[in-house]
Amino acid sequence: AQSVTQLGSHVSVSEGALVLLRCNYSSSVPPYLFWYVQYPNQGLQLLLKYTSAATLVKGINGFEAEFKKSETSFHLTKPSAHMSDAAEYFCAVRGYNQGGKLIFGQGTELSVKP
Amino acid sequence: NAGVTQTPKFRVLKTGQSMTLLCAQDMNHEYMYWYRQDPGMGLRLIHYSVGEGTTAKGEVPDGYNVSRLKKQNFLLGLESAAPSQTSVYFCASRRQGYGYTFGSGTRLTVV
Numbered sequence: 001a002q003s004v005t006q007l008g009s010h011v012s013v014s015e016g017a018l019v020l021l022r023c024n025y026s027s028s029v030p031p032y033l034f035w036y037v038q039y040p041n042q043g044l045q046l047l048l049k050y051t052s053a054a055t056l057v058k059g060i061n062g063f064e065a066e067f068k069k070s071e072t073s074f075h076l077t078k079p080s081a082h083m084s085d086a087a088e089y090f091c092a093v094r095g096y097n098q099g100g101k102l103i104f105g106q107g108t109e110l111s112v113k114p
Numbered sequence: 115n116a117g118v119t120q121t122p123k124f125r126v127l128k129t130g131q132s133m134t135l136l137c138a139q140d141m142n143h144e145y146m147y148w149y150r151q152d153p154g155m156g157l158r159l160i161h162y163s164v165g166e167g168t169t170a171k172g173e174v175p176d177g178y179n180v181s182r183l184k185k186q187n188f189l190l191g192l193e194s195a196a197p198s199q200t201s202v203y204f205c206a207s208r209r210q211g212y213g214y215t216f217g218s219g220t221r222l223t224v225v
Contacts, residue, residue, distance in 0.1 A: 090156060
């Protein structure tokens with residue numbers, strides 16, 4: 001069965017520091033992987049997606065993620081955190097059944113300290 | 115604006131009441147999904163549809179029913195609301211081979 005695990009339900013960084021949000025997946029088929037961001041009381045916004053092209057994927061707002069098959073990981077990074085990055089982040093994998101549903105991780109809440 | 119529209123945005127129900135959440139998309143997408151979001155659990159699939167007139171159960175379908183009589187609309191019904199159904203509900207749609215578009219969510223509280 002496919003699954004996604006996000007390590008750390010809360011991550012706190014200082015403004016200007018590196019952001020690293022961890023995501024590991026389990027899939028018996030080549031995965032399509034996604035990162036979404038959710039700001040307070042809002043819906044989900046796509047940050048970036050991996051669809052078997054380049055392993056380093058660049059997204060919006062300066063975020064990027066690297067697909068590592070050997071580690072079954074798809075960690076999200078940003079070199080320098082901004083206060084506006086404070087939000088909840090979800091990693092997801094496209095399922096190969098149930099209509100191609102998205103299977104989400106538990107989410108990681110990012111706090112940015114001034 | 116093109117996209118996925120959810121109505122209502124907020125609702126408070128008493129235990130045992132019924133209601134219907136509406137999801138409408140104007141992108142001619144084949145696939146539509148209903149998720150619920152609960153703290154620490156991410157988003158979980160309630161029901162989904164692969165086309166007009168079809169629906170199927172997801173991971174957590176108990177207590178919910180759905181209908182997709184028109185391609186653009188996907189309705190989620192609660193026949194007898196329970197406090198355990200207090201959640202934020204998201205609808206999403208996609209076209210074959212394309213990405214997902216999410217609605218802005220419905221916050222439901224059952225008291």
